[in-house]
Amino acid sequence: MEIILSTFVSPFSFFCRTENDDIGDINFESHSSENVRISNKVSDFVHGQYVAVMWKERWVRGVVTMENQFLIWLVDYGIHLRPNDKTVIIDLPAEYKKYPTKVFEASIHGVSPLDKELTHDGQMKNKLSTTWNNGAIDKAKELIANASKKYFVPIAILSTKYNDIVLGDLYLVTKDKGTVNIADELQVWPVFLEKNAEDYIKKLPIHYTSRRKHRASLLKPEFSKTIPTVYEDLSMAQYKNICASVPPFEQANEYDGTSEDGSTVVTIVGRKKKYGEYKLTPAEIEKYSQMYVTVYGEEYNVLNILLNKLRDLKICEKYKDYDKRGLGRANSRRMSLDD
Structure with a gap:
């Protein structure tokens, strides 16, 4: 499916949305004024609170985050909004929390990040890691920015204690090479990853729980009904079976x-x-x-x-x-x- 990639954190965490998902407008006419509290003061909100924000002349859903500063994560757009003194924020009516989000958190799969280490004889060599270095992130962002189209092929939903992440393959349409898999591009010089399914499955809990900032995207678009849900104890045999059942991407x-x-x-x-x-x-x-x-x-x-x-x-x-x-x-x- 063709996607709009809104926020890229790393190859193991990026946020996508499709255009065909619509939650409809948020209508407050059916709610009494007593339940609608308008404010833009930090002291009136708590971390993790669901709110509605007037953004681009329409009400959109958001979640308050106060990790380092007062921001609102727009759950249907996959971006952070920094409120100012003119931003109108209200409590989100309960029924609007039940709608699936347009945005889902995604990750490429079957690879491990590479880092460099110095050997005893002064040589540099590649080393499997659990974190993506800045070079890999910058290179991926450059590839995404230069792509005319982006496609994501989901294979499974990884359900964790904190959030759900859609595992799959990210394809980019480039001017020079046509359609490419971003994992293939990050594997060429200077080599930012290794296609190592065994190491990926072994470190699965670390990749998706350690030092991550999880966003509110638990409810996925409709494609979640067509792919399996897996958990952190996913075995290598199960992973291979899932990969084998995915048809090849054709563009x-x-x-x-x-x-x-x-x-x-x-x-x-x-x-x-x-x-x-x-x-x-x-x-x-x-x-x-x-x-x-x-x-x-x-x-x-x-x-x-x-x-x-x-x-x-x-x-x-x-x-x-x-x-x-x-x-x-x-x-x-x-x-x-x-x-």
């Missing part, structure tokens, strides 16, 4: 022949209908335009050959169901990148 990419930077793009369909993009970057175009190969005594430009083959792949993919004859050009004299 088709539209093809228009060229990318935004002018490079040639082709979409390849694999046996599992997973789509990927192959293209020449501007740096590669510049590099191969200066390269030549000699075949049977005749010289050919490498860039020209690569562009021809990318066009061949596009034609073969387009007409494979209509004609089983071989398609393709061995060479073309056309040198324009715009044709």
Whole structure:
């Protein structure tokens, strides 16, 4: 499902919402004025209290947090609001506490954070950790900020004493690589995680309870009815069974022949209908335009050959169901990148 990612704390804690969940407007006409207490003073509220706040010209639900300062966590938007002297806050009527939240806390799964340690001979090596370092968090935020779309595939709800967390895979649609799993991107240099299911399951209680600030998102959107609920004593066998039952993520990419930077793009369909993009970057175009190969005594430009083959792949993919004859050009004299 496509998501709006509102607040990112770490790869093990980020808050998402979908647009198709609507709790409706909060209407106070049915409540007597005696039960509606308007205030914006810190002394009038307690930590964890449910309130309604006038925000962007509508009443929204929130929970008061006083961990370090007076803030209100907007449970249907997944952000903190810092009240001022003009903010109108009232007690939330009891029936509005029962509606599922639009926002749910999510986490990627099956990985362990990596840290660095110094060996006795002065060398740096990777070490499995239970916390995400600032580099991993900053890199993940950068990837998310640069993604045109975000998709989350839930596999299970982890129910803890303090909160529920939806475990799943976070996919990002990027300009350069197409659709990628954020775990794959954090695994490449400088390597911020390791795909280690055994270590992940072993440290499951630590990952989701130790030193965490839990938000009010116990009631999940409707997708919670379609995925299993697991607990901190989840075994490796149970985890493998859950992962095995999740269908592969498929995201088709539209093809228009060229990318935004002018490079040639082709979409390849694999046996599992997973789509990927192959293209020449501007740096590669510049590099191969200066390269030549000699075949049977005749010289050919490498860039020209690569562009021809990318066009061949596009034609073969387009007409494979209509004609089983071989398609393709061995060479073309056309040198324009715009044709």
